[in-house]
Structures are given as structure tokens and as C-alpha cells.
Amino acid sequence: MRIAVASGKGGTGKTTVAVGLALSLAGSRKEWERPLLLDCDVEAPDAHLFLRPEFEETVPAPVQVPRIDMERCIVCGDCAAVCRFNALAVLGGQVVVLPELCHSCGSCVHHCPPRAITEIPRTIGTLEAGRSNGISLARGILNVGEAMAVPVISQLKRWKENHPGGLTILDAPPGTSCPVVETLGGADYVLLVTEPTPFGLHDLRLAVEMVREMKIPMGVIINRDGIGDEAVEAFCEAEGLPVLLRIPFDREIAEGLARGRTLLEVRPEFRDMFRRMMERIEA
Amino acid sequence: MKELVVLSGKGGTGKTAVTAALAHQVASDEAFAGSVIVDADVDAANLELVVGAARMETHEFQGSEVAFIDTESCLVCGICQEFCRFEAIAFSPDGRFQVEPMACEGCAACFYQCPTESIRMIPRMAGQWFVSESRFGLLLHARLRPAQENSGKLVAQVKDEARRRAKECESPLVLVDGPPGIACPAIAALSGADLALIVTEPTVAGLHDLQRAEEMVTHFQLPSLVCINKADINPEGAEQIEARCRTRGVPVVGRIPFDSSVPAAMAEGKPVTEYHRDGDAGRALSNLWRHLADILANGRETRSLATLSFGNSKEEPTVVR
Numbered sequence: 001m002r003i004a005v006a007s008g009k010g011g012t013g014k015t016t017v018a019v020g021l022a023l024s025l026a027g028s029r030k031e032w033e034r035p036l037l038l039d040c041d042v043e044a045p046d047a048h049l050f051l052r053p054e055f056e057e058t059v060p061a062p063v064q065v066p067r068i069d070m071e072r073c074i075v076c077g078d079c080a081a082v083c084r085f086n087a088l089a090v091l092g093g094q095v096v097v098l099p100e101l102c103h104s105c106g107s108c109v110h111h112c113p114p115r116a117i118t119e120i121p122r123t124i125g126t127l128e129a130g131r132s133n134g135i136s137l138a139r140g141i142l143n144v145g146e147a148m149a150v151p152v153i154s155q156l157k158r159w160k161e162n163h164p165g166g167l168t169i170l171d172a173p174p175g176t177s178c179p180v181v182e183t184l185g186g187a188d189y190v191l192l193v194t195e196p197t198p199f200g201l202h203d204l205r206l207a208v209e210m211v212r213e214m215k216i217p218m219g220v221i222i223n224r225d226g227i228g229d230e231a232v233e234a235f236c237e238a239e240g241l242p243v244l245l246r247i248p249f250d251r252e253i254a255e256g257l258a259r260g261r262t263l264l265e266v267r268p269e270f271r272d273m274f275r276r277m278m279e280r281i282e283a
Numbered sequence: 284m285k286e287l288v289v290l291s292g293k294g295g296t297g298k299t300a301v302t303a304a305l306a307h308q309v310a311s312d313e314a315f316a317g318s319v320i321v322d323a324d325v326d327a328a329n330l331e332l333v334v335g336a337a338r339m340e341t342h343e344f345q346g347s348e349v350a351f352i353d354t355e356s357c358l359v360c361g362i363c364q365e366f367c368r369f370e371a372i373a374f375s376p377d378g379r380f381q382v383e384p385m386a387c388e389g390c391a392a393c394f395y396q397c398p399t400e401s402i403r404m405i406p407r408m409a410g411q412w413f414v415s416e417s418r419f420g421l422l423l424h425a426r427l428r429p430a431q432e433n434s435g436k437l438v439a440q441v442k443d444e445a446r447r448r449a450k451e452c453e454s455p456l457v458l459v460d461g462p463p464g465i466a467c468p469a470i471a472a473l474s475g476a477d478l479a480l481i482v483t484e485p486t487v488a489g490l491h492d493l494q495r496a497e498e499m500v501t502h503f504q505l506p507s508l509v510c511i512n513k514a515d516i517n518p519e520g521a522e523q524i525e526a527r528c529r530t531r532g533v534p535v536v537g538r539i540p541f542d543s544s545v546p547a548a549m550a551e552g553k554p555v556t557e558y559h560r561d562g563d564a565g566r567a568l569s570n571l572w573r574h575l576a577d578i579l580a581n582g583r584e585t586r587s588l589a590t591l592s593f594g595n596s597k598e599e600p601t602v603v604r
Contacts (some may be wrong), residue, residue, distance in 0.1 A: 010327070144502055147466050178328050209430075
């Protein structure tokens with residue numbers, strides 16, 4: 001089973017929920033012997049700050065980019081003409097590759113008359129995996145200055161696709177665009193974490209629209225319950241979305257999380273609440 | 284004309300609350316009359332909820348193209364699927380090849396390979412962008428349709444438009460509310476700016492993501508300033524941030540205390556400085572603007588501030604790659 005934790009708005013508590021859920025379910029059933037938490041927020045990966053695993057495996061995350069064999073290149077410009085991303089250009093009588101813009105589609109390779117283009121790997125990030133407190137954690141880290149998060153997310157997912165532990169929890173980046181879609185692809189259920197504020201509601205609407213378009217069942221978790229109004233609740237009711245859990249607005253929780261403690265360390269009763277929530281999702 | 288971009292790395296640290304307060308302060312500062320505001324968080328554009336925007340113009344945003352297979356002339360040879368590297372072409376149960384638009388990257392590899400020319404690349408309406416009159420001046424904002432690509436391209440488009448209009452009106456400042464993260468939308472928001480203000484919070488995650496955001500800004504050779512939101516919820520955490528900023532030579536120009544008037548102001552749809560001007564957060568935010576106004580008023584000062592402090596720091600700014 002794959003459960004993705006997402007939100008439209010940032011900072012609503014996705015990582016708090018993903019970490020809490022993974023820790024609560026670890027070992028609770030035979031098939032959840034060792035849940036896998038995939039931190040897919042490769043721009044701002046934070047789950048490890050709470051789990052403090054030892055990363056045992058590290059591999060680079062490369063993308064394929066063209067390399068021009070200048071000996072063979074006849075500077076016909078066909079590669080630049082087929083590239084939809086302006087990653088190749090003819091400048092000053094030679095073909096120049098702009099690797100940051102390349103989407104690795106391979107069209108330039110196929111359209112080079114003298115077959116002067118090959119593909120070489122270019123590292124844009126790192127994948128790491130380790131263990132902590134009965135769960136496996138794997139994360140992707142986009143290199144600073146790189147623009148494309150999606151390839152790192154897709155490689156992270158492929159790297160750990162065959163997780164023997166049975167349960168995978170994916171911690172998504174904020175927003176509703178391509179990195180989130182990449183994270184949610186193939187998920188059996190999406191938990192949308194929101195807060196009961198006008199911003200939370202505004203962005204929840206967009207997130208719901210996105211998950212509906214992806215045709216994945218979903219439920220809502222209201223974090224910082226009590227900080228705002230009832231509008232999120234009313235929206236969920238009207239849209240037929242189950243509110244699966246409420247995490248209260250509580251200074252002690254906020255201070256604990258600020259110092260890198262998990263929700264379960266501050267409020268152990270959430271272990272049972274997460275387990276009951278999971279039973280409800282399965283039903 | 285100056286351009287100030289508010290970023291954060293981690294989401295939810297208070298970028299929009301800070302930007303809205305700055306917009307309010309800018310509008311009441313004579314030296315910055317006629318400034319233009321931009322909401323560059325096109326996935327979750329919330330600024331208009333706080334600055335009171337009346338829409339004047341709506342424009343369609345065309346994202347990347349998407350492949351479309353004409354099943355009439357398609358021979359069902361499967362070459363398109365073979366050449367697609369994004370698993371965007373599926374064989375449907377009724378025996379046809381179909382494009383899964385959400386997976387399609389718009390690279391046109393299939394279009395180039397199709398032997399019967401049965402594939403067309405069609406434009407995709409990925410969102411809209413708007414020009415609005417806010418209570419604090421012109422607002423440029425956008426909405427990416429959920430589950431779309433190209434948020435970076437939409438950010439770039441909105442910013443170009445904002446700059447064009449700012450130039451026309453001889454605006455002194457373009458104030459940009461940026462997206463979270465450090466990849467294409469954040470880079471697009473930063474591109475062409477003079478100065479980044481990174482809003483962080485004193486949490487382990489806030490510090491971690493602040494570092495990445497600040498390294499990203501440095502990577503593009505722009506100066507950063509830092510503002511610590513909810514600074515008093517974890518004083519040791521705030522001290523760690525201050526220490527890190529000292530090492531990196533990044534000035535901390537704002538410390539906003541936790542104040543319940545911030546969520547209350549957002550719920551009312553008002554900037555904190557307008558809702559409760561003399562509250563703790565309201566005062567801290569108007570001080571932040573005074574500080575920023577000083578820095579923006581003299582471009583050389585901004586640069587020298589950054590160069591000078593980098594020069595003094597023990598650690599050189601890391602340039603990745």
C-alpha cells in the first residue's frame with residue numbers, strides 16, 4: 001500500500017504527519033514490519049531531522065544530457081530545431097548544449113544526421129537511504145542551483161519501488177504542480193494536510209482538484225485545529241471528504257517540533273489515533 | 284527600479300504574511316509610491332486574499348504543448364510509445380494508443396517519430412494570470428491549474444509583465460512574494476531580482492531549509508537578507524539561525540515575535556501592520572520595512588553590504604558545481 005501525504009499550502013504539517021504515521025504503524029502488524037518513508041520534498045527535505053537515521057546507502061541522481069562529438073558534428077542545427085526546451089543552440093558556428101534546460105527526451109540524439117550526439121549522465125541530486133526506529137527512510141536531495149525536481153523524485157521512487165515492508169508513505173512537496181503529481185503517481189490514498197485558515201482552505205481546494213484529476217481517493221487532516229474558523233470543516237462536509245484526524249493548535253506541540261521532536265514524542269496518544277486512522281483508510 | 288523577492292525554502296514560514304505587511308508599508312511610504320506587487324507562488328497564490336485585489340485583466344497562460352494522437356490515421360505501430368521516455372503513452376483496452384496528458388512532457392519525441400504523422404502537438408492552457416488593482420497598488424498574480432507543469436514559466440511570465448508595467452509607471456520597487464522550495468519556480472522568482480529576503484522560523488526544518496534557500500540565492504550571485512518569523516517560540520533555534528547567518532555574512536534584518544494578531548489579521552484579510560499596527564508583530568514588521576527601505580534606497584549599499592559581510596566571514600560562500 002502506498003499513502004501520499006500532500007498539501008497545497010506549505011508548512012501545514014505534511015512531514016509531521018508522515019513521520020508520525022510511519023512511526024505509529026511500524027511493527028503494528030506483520031505486513032507493516034518496516035514501513036518505508038520516502039521524503040519526496042527534494043527541494044526542502046526535512047523528515048530526517050526528526051528521525052535522525054544513519055544513511056547507509058547513497059547514490060547519485062543523474063539525468064541524461066547530450067554530448068556533441070565536435071569531430072562528427074556538421075553544425076546542421078537539426079538538434080536545436082527539434083529540442084522543445086531550447087537546450088541546444090547553434091552559436092558562433094558550433095552547437096552549444098545548455099544542460100540545465102535539457103529534459104532528457106532523447107530527440108536530439110535521434111535527429112542528428114551524422115550521429116554525433118551521445119548521452120552522458122549529469123548529476124543533479126543525491127538519493128539516500130537509512131533506518132531509524134523501525135522504519136526505513138529514503139530521501140532525494142536536489143542540488144542547490146538545479147531547477148528540475150521531478151527527475152530526482154522519480155528516481156527516488158524507482159530506487160525503492162520494490163519495498164519489501166509492504167507499506168510506503170510518501171511525503172510530498174507543497175503545491176499542486178509537477179513535483180507533487182510525480183510524488184502522488186501510483187499512490188493508493190492521499191492524505192491532505194491543511195490548517196483551518198483562509199490560506200489553508202484556498203490551497204486545499206486546489207489540492208483536492210489535483211487529487212480528483214489523478215483519481216486517487218483522499219482524506220483530510222486538519223492541523224493546528226482551533227487556530228482559525230470552521231470553513232475548512234464545512235468545505236470537507238460539502239465535498240464529501242472525510243476529516244480523518246485533527247491535530248490541535250498547541251504551543252507544546254509547536255515547540256517540540258521546532259526542536260526536532262516528533263509528534264509522538266510530544267503527544268504519545270497520537271500513536272493510537274494514527275493506527276485507527278489507517279484502519280479507517282483501509283476500510 | 285529595484286526588485287525585492289521574498290523566499291523561504293520551507294513552506295509556511297510566513298512569506299505571504301510578511302509580503303502583505305511590506306506591501307502595506309510600501310504603499311504608505313512616499314519614497315516608494317507606485318510600487319508594483321507580484322504573487323509568484325502560482326501553485327498557492329494567497330496574497331490577493333490579504334491585499335484586497337480587484338481584477339482588471341485576465342490572461343490565459345499557455346504551458347508546454349501536449350501530444351495528441353489522431354486515432355483515425357494511427358497504425359497502432361507503437362513507435363510513439365517506444366520513443367516516449369515519460370511513460371505518457373498508454374495502450375488502452377480498446378486497442379488504441381493514448382496520451383496521458385499529465386505525464387506528457389511536451390518534448391514531441393513521439394510527434395517526430397510517428398510514421399503516419401498521426402500525432403499533433405497542441406497547446407495546453409495551463410493557467411491564467413491576472414492584473415489587479417490592490418489596496419496597495421498594482422498586483423500581478425497567477426493561478427496554475429492543478430496538476431500542471433511549467434510553474435517556473437508562469438512565474439517568469441508574470442514577473443516580466445510586472446517589470447514591464449513597473450517600468451512604464453516608473454515604479455521604484457517590484458515586491459515579489461515567492462514560492463517555497465529552491466527549484467524552477469523559486470529560481471524563476473529570483474531571476475533578475477536585486478535582493479532576496481528569506482523568511483524563516485526557528486525550527487530545525489526552518490533552519491535546514493533556510494540554508495538551502497540562502498545557498499541557492501548565493502549560487503545565483505544575489506545578496507540575501509533574513510527575517511526570523513515567530514522568533515520567540517524557540518529562542519535557542521533563533522540563536523542558531525543568527526549564528527549561521529553571521530558565519531555566512533547574511534544580515535538578519537527582522538525578528539518577528541509570535542503574535543496571535545498574525546493569524547487573526549490573515550483571517551480578516553488584512554496585513555498585520557494594518558490590522559494591529561501597534562501589536563508586537565505589527566511593530567516588528569514596520570521596523571523590517573524601514574530597514575529594507577534604507578537598503579533599497581541605495582543600491583550600492585546593498586551590494587557593499589553583501590560583499591563586505593562575505594569578505595568578513597570566515598567561510599566563503601559555497602558555489603555548488
